[in-house]
Amino acid sequence: MSPAPIEVRRAGPDDAADFVRLMSDPEVFGNLMQLPLPGTESWRQRLASPAGPDHLHVVAVLDGRVVGSAGLHPQERLRRRHCAMLGISVAVAAQRRGVGTELMRTLCDYADNWAQILRIELTVFTDNAAAIALYQRFGFRIEGTHRAYALRRGQFADVLAMARLHPQPPTVGWGPT
Numbered sequence: 001m002s003p004a005p006i007e008v009r010r011a012g013p014d015d016a017a018d019f020v021r022l023m024s025d026p027e028v029f030g031n032l033m034q035l036p037l038p039g040t041e042s043w044r045q046r047l048a049s050p051a052g053p054d055h056l057h058v059v060a061v062l063d064g065r066v067v068g069s070a071g072l073h074p075q076e077r078l079r080r081r082h083c084a085m086l087g088i089s090v091a092v093a094a095q096r097r098g099v100g101t102e103l104m105r106t107l108c109d110y111a112d113n114w115a116q117i118l119r120i121e122l123t124v125f126t127d128n129a130a131a132i133a134l135y136q137r138f139g140f141r142i143e144g145t146h147r148a149y150a151l152r153r154g155q156f157a158d159v160l161a162m163a164r165l166h167p168q169p170p171t172v173g174w175g176p177t
């Protein structure tokens with residue numbers, strides 16, 4: 001039997017309860033920069049009015065349930081407008097079924113072919129082997145280590161800085177005049 005299809009669509013305020021469910025799991029929020037005890041209303045507001053019009057927030061739906069989310073957040077400063085920060089999370093019960101891959105594929109296509117983003121950046125805890133492997137499959141490289149970057153379960157933990165440069169930066173399609 002072929003695996004159930006994974007639908008990726010833009011997130012909206014009605015997804016707030018699903019975000020709370022996803023972000024309540026220490027295995028998920030502990031690996032992000034989120035805090036325990038997420039609130040439905042604050043997620044509703046965040047999803048209703050993203051930080052900017054070009055910020056992309058998507059969810060992955062499997063068997064009719066939201067099982068993952070991902071975001072691409074363009075940088076505002078003029079000289080950094082070719083850059084965006086990426087974040088991703090998949091519910092533990094749905095991991096290792098290709099959901100993360102589908103979310104990454106969607107964000108990379110958006111960045112490469114539509115959004116004029118040439119550099120996608122992120123940070124990942126140094127012991128998060130699953131996420132590091134996923135990012136490397138999509139062409140991200142490790143650029144360095146931020147030491148004692150964030151508090152996690154009572155300890156300051158290191159993160160890797162990773163980034164992916166556009167594999168084939170866009171050119172002018174109509175040729176020289």
Ligand SMILES: CC(C)(COP(=O)(O)OP(=O)(O)OC[C@H]1O[C@@H](n2cnc3c(N)ncnc32)[C@H](O)[C@@H]1OP(=O)(O)O)[C@@H](O)C(=O)NCCC(=O)NCCS
Binds near residue numbers: 096102
């Ligand atoms: C990292 C994460 C997004 C991966 O999502 P996923 O849906 O399980 O990923 P996929 O099923 O698409 O797996 C894609 C690839 O990632 C790598 N991978 C995923 N889980 C892995 C694991 N537990 N160990 C090693 N590699 C793993 C593998 O290369 C895998 O390909 P394969 O299954 O063909 O070997 C997910 O584990 C997650 O959300 N973790 C908690 C939150 C988090 O860490 N977010 C990232 C913060 S920087």
